[in-house]
Amino acid sequence: MKQRSKLLISIVAAVTLLSACNEQTTAPAKQPVANEEQQKKQAPLELTPVESTNQPFTISLLPKFSLEAEEPGKDVVMHESEQEQWMRIELLPKEAKEQMETYAKERAMAVSEEATPFEGTLPFEDAIVYEASVDNSVVYIIGVTEDAPMFLTVFTKKEDNWLDRFMTMAKTIQQTETETSEQPNESFFTYKSSNQPFQANILNGYQAEAVEPGKDMIFLDEEKASMTVELIDDGADWSLIEEQAEQYVKASSKDGTVEKVTWTKGTLLNGADVYKSAITDGEVYVFVVKSGTPMRLTIFVQQADGLDPFLQMAETIKRID
Incomplete structure (x- = not known):
């Protein structure tokens, strides 16, 4: 019995020693923590x-x-x-x-x-x-x-x-804050299209961007008020352009009615053929401008007084070939 007891004690001691050895051999698995500390000590970004x-x-x-x-x-x-x-x-x-x-x-x-x-x-x-x-x-x-x-x-x-x-x-x-007393803010910025050869003065609060080849849009809120600018090249078929303008307004109209007038205001737009109609949420206008900078302008507004800012910006459109 004493020999068996001694043998049992020896086995328990061996198992305990083996477990301790295993714990020592698995300790290095925590090394990534040291790597994380090294990463934290790396130099900050150079800005x-x-x-x-x-x-x-x-x-x-x-x-x-x-x-x-x-x-x-x-x-x-x-x-x-x-x-x-x-x-x-x-x-x-x-x-x-x-x-x-x-x-x-x-x-x-x-x-x-x-x-x-x-x-x-x-x-x-x-x-x-x-x-x-x-x-x-x-x-x-x-x-x-x-x-x-x-x-x-x-x-x-x-x-x-x-x-x-x-x-x-x-x-x-x-x-940064601007010193308005010395440098007053302009009421507009000059937009140079990367899509078509023109520039225009855009009123503050409005935005301008290319929407597809041959079309730029100026808008306050595209869902409520916008103006699409399309330059017309020399030699264009004006009868076709006018027909397209009329058909577009007719399709947008809430009752199919299209009114055509000759614009008599401003400088650049003076003499333009204008097709207009009432739509569900406002009015649509298509200006066909044949002189100065030939172009087609399609304007959507919800209220009549929303048209004037677009006309003001349209008057500043300048071709820059």
Whole structure:
């Protein structure tokens, strides 16, 4: 019995020793914690503050990125070698955030009808985000609805997606106050179309953008008030253009009635043929302008007094071949 007891004690001691050895051999599995500590100690991102000369804001940029004015009211962040990856920055008036959902969705659908809400996370507490795929690229339309609303449009690649890099820089954007007593704000900005050879003065609060080849849209809220600009080339078949204008207004009319008048106001629009009609939510006008800058203007407004701002902007349209 004593021998059996000694043998049993020896076995228990061996098992205990073996367990202790096993615990020692598995301890190194915690090494990744040390790697995490090393990562935390890595040097912070190198960001360089830059001030826009086009809009009142500053932004901190990663190495090899630059800030450039694209046109009045729009700046772009570009990489020195990856020209297909870039971000557009547009500051907006405070009241724009009330319509941000509409604006963001419309812009996304203009990029692709298959655009969908973005399900990832961004460094903004309040933002409406859509993403749209175009060939091998991805476009993110980001409407920031915080106290300083703005639109961010990120163009990147599917296989080499730089959204995180652009967001690292975007979260540093700080709007600066303008000294209105010394530099009063203009009531408009000059829009130079990248789609058609023209420019126009756009009233503050309105937006302008290319919607498809040969068409630019100026709008306050596309659902309520907008003007589409289509330049007409020399040698155009004016009888066909007028027929199309009349048919378009007739199709939009709530009762099929179309009124045609000759415009007698302004300078650029004076003498234009105008087709107009009442629609369900307002009025539609199509201006066929044959002299000066030949073009077709299609205007939708909900109230009659909404027409004047578009006419004011239309008078500033200038071809810049």
